[in-house]
Amino acid sequence: MSPSSGHGRTLAEKILARTSGVEELVPGQIVEGSVDLAMMHEQGAQTVAPFHQMGAEKVWDPDRVVVALDHWVPASTEGAAGLHRILRKFAAETNLSHFYDVGHHGICHQILAEDGWVVPGDLAVGTDSHTNMLGAMGAFATGIGPTEMAAVLALGRLWLKVPASISIQVKGSFGPGVTAKDLILRILGEVKTTGATYRAVEFSGPTIERLSMPERFTICNMTTEMGAKAGMVAPDTATFDYLAPIAKHAMHPLRADPDAQYERTISIDVDAMPPMVACPYSPDNVRPLTDVVREHVRIDQAFLGSCTNARIEDLREGAAIMKGQKVAKGVRFIVSPASTKIYDQCLKEGIIQVFTDAGAVFTNSSCSACFGGNMGILDREEVCASSSNRNFPGRMGAKEARIYLMSPAAVVASAIEGEIADPRALA
Amino acid sequence: MKTVLEGRVWTLGRDVDTDQIISGKYLTILDPEELKKHVFEIALPEFAAKARPGDILVADENFGSGSSREHAPQAMRAIGVGAVVADSFARIFFRNAINLGIPTIEAPGVRALFSTGDTARVDLGAGRITNVTSGRSIAFPPLPGHLLDLLEAGGLVEKVRRELEAARAAAASRGARG
Ligand code: SF4
Numbered sequence: 001m002s003p004s005s006g007h008g009r010t011l012a013e014k015i016l017a018r019t020s021g022v023e024e025l026v027p028g029q030i031v032e033g034s035v036d037l038a039m040m041h042e043q044g045a046q047t048v049a050p051f052h053q054m055g056a057e058k059v060w061d062p063d064r065v066v067v068a069l070d071h072w073v074p075a076s077t078e079g080a081a082g083l084h085r086i087l088r089k090f091a092a093e094t095n096l097s098h099f100y101d102v103g104h105h106g107i108c109h110q111i112l113a114e115d116g117w118v119v120p121g122d123l124a125v126g127t128d129s130h131t132n133m134l135g136a137m138g139a140f141a142t143g144i145g146p147t148e149m150a151a152v153l154a155l156g157r158l159w160l161k162v163p164a165s166i167s168i169q170v171k172g173s174f175g176p177g178v179t180a181k182d183l184i185l186r187i188l189g190e191v192k193t194t195g196a197t198y199r200a201v202e203f204s205g206p207t208i209e210r211l212s213m214p215e216r217f218t219i220c221n222m223t224t225e226m227g228a229k230a231g232m233v234a235p236d237t238a239t240f241d242y243l244a245p246i247a248k249h250a251m252h253p254l255r256a257d258p259d260a261q262y263e264r265t266i267s268i269d270v271d272a273m274p275p276m277v278a279c280p281y282s283p284d285n286v287r288p289l290t291d292v293v294r295e296h297v298r299i300d301q302a303f304l305g306s307c308t309n310a311r312i313e314d315l316r317e318g319a320a321i322m323k324g325q326k327v328a329k330g331v332r333f334i335v336s337p338a339s340t341k342i343y344d345q346c347l348k349e350g351i352i353q354v355f356t357d358a359g360a361v362f363t364n365s366s367c368s369a370c371f372g373g374n375m376g377i378l379d380r381e382e383v384c385a386s387s388s389n390r391n392f393p394g395r396m397g398a399k400e401a402r403i404y405l406m407s408p409a410a411v412v413a414s415a416i417e418g419e420i421a422d423p424r425a426l427a
Numbered sequence: 428m429k430t431v432l433e434g435r436v437w438t439l440g441r442d443v444d445t446d447q448i449i450s451g452k453y454l455t456i457l458d459p460e461e462l463k464k465h466v467f468e469i470a471l472p473e474f475a476a477k478a479r480p481g482d483i484l485v486a487d488e489n490f491g492s493g494s495s496r497e498h499a500p501q502a503m504r505a506i507g508v509g510a511v512v513a514d515s516f517a518r519i520f521f522r523n524a525i526n527l528g529i530p531t532i533e534a535p536g537v538r539a540l541f542s543t544g545d546t547a548r549v550d551l552g553a554g555r556i557t558n559v560t561s562g563r564s565i566a567f568p569p570l571p572g573h574l575l576d577l578l579e580a581g582g583l584v585e586k587v588r589r590e591l592e593a594a595r596a597a598a599a600s601r602g603a604r605g
Contacts, residue, residue: 030573046457046497054587072455079455129495129519145497145523151587159573193442194489198518227492229518282442371494373451392493394446399469 008257010165012200015140019123027164032157037117039066039126041108045083046146048090059094060156068100068108072374073366106339106365109133109307120235121252130307132224136216138235163229164263169205172271177424180215181407184222185276189286197227213242214311221308222389225283278405281393293422299383302415305336306370306388312342314408319354321412326358328418333360334376336368372396385414430552434509436545439486443470444493449502459505466502480507483547487538491520500524510549514538528582534567
């Protein structure tokens, strides 16, 4: 039933009402929310000093804190080794036992997803902007900075402005070669990188209901590129089936009211939607893949990795295209699974062999080439086809380097052809 | 904290993301004094060498988009940025900057009012930014009370420190009474 204010509530409003204890809330209002899950990666090293400066003596609830090393794994510079050492020491001192150290590591968001750390109705925060990905669980998940994380570790809560919500309703079926990545790129092309700033984005409709959890992770992941505070899908059978064996704490499944108030509603029909590419230098500079293919854009590097698209489903799909083919001469193809578990699965299924036979580099799990500070760094004038989420100047190395964002299938097709290519042509 | 700030202006374009403020290759640096040498290396290469404490940044839309890295506002604080004003901000940057105690003001239309080298006056209480050089000014919605409190305290660290101290004092006096 709707509250007496006369309008139904969105999923974001319901979760923030639950977690703040303020039943009647409206967009723009500031509430204090109790945190259900806090996640830190290497940036967490910067929470240690403010945590001590605040005079905090203990972490509010060590069982609700996950630390996952992912950006530089194993440490690739002295600086990174320092961050890891600071985090290990802090974790030991404050009894943070859910520490995914080298050997058990993975991209922080993937770790939260595959080990059931975020469940429906949660308020989850992480020291990474793509924490939005966990909204796919029907949770309110958002990125914060390390000083703010220090306050969360000390108090178990943080202030939040209740965001207005944008509803994105999707219907229709994907054609051959079209994926959830193409859908979110298509949406970015329309909403743009500032179109959802401070907003919560709620995906719904028959197409969304049919998406698997990994596909939902991909679309919620890139709500960050729209500026959104959170991106979410209401929990349903797919969510419960995924989480039932792994959920780490009690679920509070919530759904928007049928008369919820959205600031904006966007309707999308994917029936005739082609594969998409985000061209340099912005994730919203989106064009149909076929248009870009016609321009014969030569590539120097291809990257199949990142929290957006390096799950087992993505790597299986990529391997199916790669099998029996070779990476084009002059192209470096880097494949980096999103977690150690996915790496193990690739090993069992022979996926690693398929990629290495083709001449690709199959790395251990990490953020890898995604952010230009670890490996797979681009030089000036180089071009990369990538399954990741950002292509801003300097994102993967030199500021002149040109990054094209696309689906895993399109990345593999491009690695084979040596230029941006359409996976449908190889099928 | 002073509520009226005056400083020399540096202007920036739209969509200046955190990679352009502090590039990914510097993310393992923890010392803000070291970080500040690389601030705006991509977006405004001469800034690090020529910035003076109290300088005011005036940017177009979507300033600070991209990653959640606090290195960006930390480097800005270390070099002494007096305030950052923009047509609009990306949300994590806005939070991070306020949490570090940097006056961070959203004023749609402000970028068009300034050129690099102008002098800006920001009146946080009244909600007005004036280009002292040209005389033109623009109003902005004043920050909500709790954000002004945060700035007043000098940032989140100090605010939480006071809160924890008060809680400990209250617990101690309860203990003394009981
Ligand atoms: S994979 Fe890329 S986008 Fe994802 S957390 Fe790592 S650096 Fe960030």
